[in-house]
Amino acid sequence: MSASAQMTRVRAIQWARQSIDRLDARLLLQFASECSANALIADPDVVLEEAQWTRFQSLVQRRAGGEPLAYLVGEAGFYGALLAVTPDVLVPRPETEELVDWALDVLRDQPAPTIADLGTGSGAIALTLARARPDARVMAVDVSSAALSVAQLNQQRLGCANVALIHASWYDGWQAADGLDLIISNPPYIPADDPHLSGDGVRFEPRLALTDEADGLDAYRAIAAGAVARLKPGGWLLVEHGHDQGAAVASLWLQAGLVDVRGRLDLSGNPRMTGGQKPARSA
Numbered sequence: 001m002s003a004s005a006q007m008t009r010v011r012a013i014q015w016a017r018q019s020i021d022r023l024d025a026r027l028l029l030q031f032a033s034e035c036s037a038n039a040l041i042a043d044p045d046v047v048l049e050e051a052q053w054t055r056f057q058s059l060v061q062r063r064a065g066g067e068p069l070a071y072l073v074g075e076a077g078f079y080g081a082l083l084a085v086t087p088d089v090l091v092p093r094p095e096t097e098e099l100v101d102w103a104l105d106v107l108r109d110q111p112a113p114t115i116a117d118l119g120t121g122s123g124a125i126a127l128t129l130a131r132a133r134p135d136a137r138v139m140a141v142d143v144s145s146a147a148l149s150v151a152q153l154n155q156q157r158l159g160c161a162n163v164a165l166i167h168a169s170w171y172d173g174w175q176a177a178d179g180l181d182l183i184i185s186n187p188p189y190i191p192a193d194d195p196h197l198s199g200d201g202v203r204f205e206p207r208l209a210l211t212d213e214a215d216g217l218d219a220y221r222a223i224a225a226g227a228v229a230r231l232k233p234g235g236w237l238l239v240e241h242g243h244d245q246g247a248a249v250a251s252l253w254l255q256a257g258l259v260d261v262r263g264r265l266d267l268s269g270n271p272r273m274t275g276g277q278k279p280a281r282s283a
């Protein structure tokens with residue numbers, strides 16, 4: 001009898017719990033054995049097939065080594081949708097959902113808004129806004145063609161016809177004919193010498209998504225410098241940033257000529273977002 005002949009679902013979870021947490025163990029077993037959460041609870045004594053047990057062991061070892069769960073199962077939840085993710089894109093974070101909430105607030109009274117998501121990665125922000133606002137036109141920009149392929153897959157899955165994927169560095173080589181109502185971005189902002197870059201999970205994510213290889217503010221400088229020329233009067237620039245970067249980002253927004261510059265706290269109370277508006281009548 002092979003080892004797997006004895007390996008029930010419940011025993012497999014117990015084995016995995018020696019190295020990873022319970023929720024991850026359950027999700028990986030569901031993925032490896034193609035069973036639902038309900039089936040796992042209802043039938044814990046089902047014996048795994050040999051291939052399922054082998055696959056599960058490999059996934060658990062990779063998770064124990066720090067690989068993000070989302071890369072192992074190939075998807076992540078964001079704002080109520082399941083997005084495909086691969087190691088070519090950042091795993092979308094819950095804090096970024098709060099940036100989307102802010103964007104939906106500022107666009108509430110704006111019919112048919114034109115939006116640019118700079119550094120779209122998996123398309124998390126662009127596609128969520130496009131779904132919430134079917135009247136919007138959304139430009140999803142990324143310098144990484146590998147990331148754009150993932151965003152394209154998500155666009156197809158979610159059926160967002162109102163999103164254009166653009167391969168570019170920030171504003172280079174494209175424009176929105178009548179200007180933008182919103183520029184939104186969660187750019188790479190970790191300073192090159194920050195030890196978090198080699199931390200659990202993060203070290204498996206694309207370096208281009210994480211750091212500017214400088215002080216962490218280069219993307220904000222580039223995004224701020226081009227914003228006023230591209231925003232419509234009254235249009236908004238909203239970004240996510242590190243908890244200690246709010247003052248520096250606000251100062252860049254003011255230098256760029258934006259007004260009503262303000263920070264916003266995330267649900268944990270950390271200052272993680274800054275926004276500003278192009279004056280309604282620019283000089």
Ligand SMILES: C[S@@+](CC[C@H](N)C(=O)[O-])C[C@H]1O[C@@H](n2cnc3c(N)ncnc32)[C@H](O)[C@@H]1O
Nearest residue numbers: 092119120121142143144169170186187188209
């Ligand atoms: C922190 S990730 C954010 C991904 C996604 N928006 C999210 O919130 O999950 C930053 C993204 O910016 C992209 N990026 C880095 N440098 C860029 C540049 N110069 N122009 C456009 N995109 C860039 C990276 O490829 C990456 O996809």
